[in-house]
Ligand SMILES: Nc1ncnc2c1ncn2[C@@H]1O[C@H](COP(=O)(O)OP(=O)(O)O)[C@@H](O)[C@H]1O
């Protein structure tokens with residue numbers, strides 16, 4: 163008799179469930195539930211109130227709908243009986259956070275508060291807390307706070323403390339009404355088990371928590387703002403437990419709605435890219451995992467805790483117990499290609515793509531693949547959604563250099579693909595330069611399956627062979643592995659994530675190998691990229707920030 167677990171991957175636009183045979187990791191069935199409210203970045207639901215620039219919210223109810231729609235769907239499609247499912251686990255975008263009341267109910271569910279923007283759940287790509295992030299970094303540096311080193315020297319505006327401080331600054335009453343600030347991944351688990359537990363992965367990477375040192379001191383928070391002094395013992399309070407821990411059993415109520423057995427083991431929450439590591443079988447150092455989709459998250463394991471410029475964080479046991487997990491990333495990758503496809507092509511391209519029966523991405527890919535590296539005469543900086551690593555600055559923006567009256571849409575598309583590959587190379591260089599050696603690269607997520615040209619460019623730019631996950635939903639498969647660990651071997655699961663990954667992960671036979679002629683040309687182009695990167699990104703010319711301020715109608719123009 164086979165035994166199964168279910169992994170759910172909560173992405174930016176949708177949640178996907180995968181039902182997995184834990185003997186060998188076969189994905190027996192899968193189902194996607196698009197979020198009914200999508201990314202809320204223009205107007206609030208109900209009131210239609212306009213949101214300010216850089217806001218990105220989501221509706222917590224959409225996450226519950228994933229559980230109650232996709233889980234019954236994978237059971238139905240597979241014919242697997244609820245009794246044979248021994249565990250459930252999720253992975254999530256992060257830091258995706260929300261304020262809840264004393265009962266764990268999101269404040270945006272409260273009739274009185276739902277028209278206040280700060281009652282809503284802030285998605286990872288909510289970038290409106292940059293002023294707060296700048297202040298956190300300035301004050302932490304001034305005070306010589308040791309934790310900064312663990313985050314590559316900078317705390318991001320995407321993370322928990324900056325987002326909380328923005329709420330306090332702009333809506334102190336909402337801050338007061340909040341009983342707890344939670345990661346969405348922990349909130350969804352609490353809906354399944356009835357118990358709120360924080361996972362060490364998001365606490366470590368997104369909330370500045372450290373296994374030995376805990377959170378930063380009250381003195382640090384007081385220096386930020388006296389009202390934040392007790393934040394960690396009040397609104398961030400709660401037990402923090404390692405990945406793979408059983409958070410509890412499925413409640414009667416949720417079991418009914420999900421079609422599973424009450425008491426089914428539920429693992430503590432996790433993050434998408436981090437769950438992807440065991441999903442591709444990576445449980446030892448030296449192997450970079452790229453979760454490639456809307457954005458790219460890069461994760462790698464190390465034996466020691468060390469400082470790497472501009473990385474997102476290093477967390478002990480943050481990915482695989484027993485190792486220091488390092489994370490870096492690019493805030494937009496697929497999103498940049500989506501922007502171009504939506505706003506950058508003419509109706510002629512649209513009709514040619516339709517005639518060829520291709521979507522616009524695939525049409526442009528086919529045409530762009532004909533070019534050799536360098537042949538477009540274009541070079542781009544991939545900062546359409548700021549720079550997450552290594553500059554850690556959400557105020558940076560995109561550049562396309564070399565445009566002429568002859569530039570074609572497919573050339574621009576190719577330059578955008580290349581720009582994101584150069585961004586990844588910057589991250590790999592930063593790791594190698596600081597003693598975290600990258601010997602192998604593994605890719606997963608939506609992009610490797612969608613765009614072969616993109617993958618070849620990554621191999622050529624990095625000069626490293628790229629192995630691709632054989633799973634169609636790698637983070638969800640990784641989550642299904644953690645579900646098997648939460649169930650434990652006595653219930654037919656596994657005792658460790660290493661055991662689960664060994665049995666359940668697979669990579670494709672076909673890999674993307676660097677083509678040496680391309681490698682040589684990309685080496686030259688990368689040098690040009692690096693010059694532009696430092697010129698616009700390291701303060702030599704802050705024009706991007708000045709443009710942003712002008713756009714927001716703020717401040718006088720300052721010269722650098
Ligand atoms: N053929 C393609 N080539 C490149 N990018 C694509 C292609 N098709 C879709 N995309 C981009 O892939 C991203 C979605 O990636 P996916 O991994 O499926 O989702 P998520 O990031 O939400 O987990 C979108 O930003 C979309 O623009």
Ligand SMILES: O=C(CO)[C@H](O)[C@H](O)COP(=O)(O)O
Pocket residue numbers: 173174175254255256257286433434435454455456457458459491
């Ligand atoms: O920062 C993250 C993880 O640490 C986010 O979850 C991620 O960038 C969003 O992922 P996706 O591109 O899959 O939507």
